[in-house]
Amino acid sequence: MRPLEDVRIIAIEQYGAGPFGSVHLADLGADVLKIEEPSSGGDVGRYVPPYNSGEDSLFFETFNRNKRSLSLDLGTPEGRKVFEDLVATSDAVYSNLRGDVPAKMRITYDDLKHLNPAIVCCSLTGFGMTGPRSRQPGYDYILQGLAGWMDLTGDPDGPPTKSGLSLVDFCGGYVAALSLMAGLHAARRDGVGGDCDVSLYDTAISMLTYPAAWHLNAGFRPVRTKNSAHPSLVPFQAFEAVDGWFVVGCAKEKFWVRLVEAIGLADLLDDPRFVDFTARGEHKDDLLPLLENRFAENSVDHWVSLLTAAGVPTGPINDVEQALTEEHTVARGLIATTDHEVWGEVRQVTSPVRFGDDPVRYRRAPHRNENFDEVMTMLGYSADEIRGLVDAGAFGKIVQETA
Structure with missing residues (x-):
């Protein structure tokens, strides 16, 4: 068995941060x-350009492999019934919404504990479910x-600069996944679930780490550094060679x-x-x-080899193509392949989260509502019950038209 094969998670998620957390x-x-x-039309990530066709995009594939999909209108009484039946047979409800929305949608622990006392409700929001910004949407940039x-990033003489990747989103996804796993452990130990109030804002602030400690305790004011230099260790930065850039990191005197x-x-x-770190810094x-x-x-x-x-400690500053074809990337099995009706063979990077030696099996991201029949069978609904739910609009038009 895979490590989490006995865990079922209902994911009310879309776009990047939430799906990134749950894909691991x-x-x-x-x-x-x-x-x-x-x-x-379901998860907005299905339609992200430039590599998109109908309800399929390479963006969506990246964050949703190995998942299942069910179209469900939680705004209808019948859709809510299906959701509550799922809660009763699941381990967690996972969402990434605006901070005030989980309570409005009634997907917090207090809303669901009567159905399943051990349910874990993990809400990844922009600013958290409390505080003055809780009702604001939060985006990575x-x-x-x-x-x-952004004030820390970029050239000293240039404008504030964002990271080249959506690191707040991705780190927030990791934090949500970790919080959910902690909640599941506690719920299985104690028989009682609870809420995980996780936010992108909390994640971003917490990642200020030691510069924050330096400022809070000694008044340190971070400044941008030339060539991405470390704020206190010299030399530890990017250097330019004849044909490109590389990094040298002297984190120890040796x-x-x-x-x-x-x-x-x-x-x-x-x-x-230059006798020690302090002198070299000065x-x-x-x-x-x-x-x-x-x-x-x-x-x-020449320099990297030498x-x-x-x-x-040293390494070249690769472009994306070079990073993906690095010998170590291939050796570590960091590229996965799935088959897709639209895209053919889809290659993508894998999760770095690992346990045990069993190889991971990869399945393409689900089409919208692809797993309707499986879920209905799992819930034990009769044909008449399914027809009644379909007719009442529990699953939206997509099911009404195809059922």
């Missing part, structure tokens, strides 16, 4: 059942700005010694300006030009 659980074997609102990330010996600047070891304007001039004499491959052999 699905890869671990959890039965993640996506509830898709029928009148709006906005949160990168609010949490100080790496500094290995570095200067490997590149032929061992005389710097006797220079009192005299970085003297040191860095010496290193930059030396690294400008040869190629990235420094790797010397035991100095």
Whole structure:
């Protein structure tokens, strides 16, 4: 069995952050059942360009492999009945909505505990379910700005800059998945579930980590650094070679010694300006030009090979294509392949969350409402009951037209 094969999660999720969190659980074997609102066409991620066709997109495939889909109108009494029957037979309700919406939709623990006392209700919202911003929608770019990330990122003379990836969304998804798993453990131990009030804002603020501690305790004010330099360790930054860029990280004194010996600047070891981290930080304007001039004499491959052999932490600054074809990427099995009617063979990156040695089985993302029959059978509904629910609009028009 896969680690989470005995876990069923009802996922009222869409777009990026929520589906990103639950896809790791699905890869671990959890039965993640996506509830898709029928009148709006389901998860908006299905329609994200540029690689989209009808209700299928490569964006959607990325976040929804190994899941199932059910179209369900929670705004109808009959749709609510189906949802509550699912709650009674599931382990968790997982959502990513605006902070005030879970209560309005009645999907919090207090709303559902009478159906299943052990249910875990994990709500990933923009700003959380309490606080002055709880009713505001939260998007990655906005949160990168609010949490100080953009002020920290970019060239010292340039504008505030966002990360090249939606890291608040993705980290928020990880936090939600971790919170849900903690809740499931407690529920199985105690027989009582509860709420996981997780937010993208909380995630972004918490990731300020040591710069926040430095500021809160010593008044430290972070500034942007040239060439992505570490705020306190020198040298630890990007350097330019003849044909590109690479990173050198001297996080320990022994790496500094290995570095200067490997590149032929061992005389710097006797220079009192560079004797330790503190001295190198104080005299970085003297040191860095010496290193930059030396690294400008040869190629990235030359320096990375030389420094790797010397035991100095280093690596090239790859583009996306180079990163995906790195020897280590292939060796670690980080590319998965699924078959799809529209896209043919779909290749995508895998989840880094792992347990045990059994290989992960990958299944393409579900078509909208693809698993209707399976879910109806799972719930034990008779043909007459299903017809009544369909006629009452519990599943939206998509089912009424095809049933």
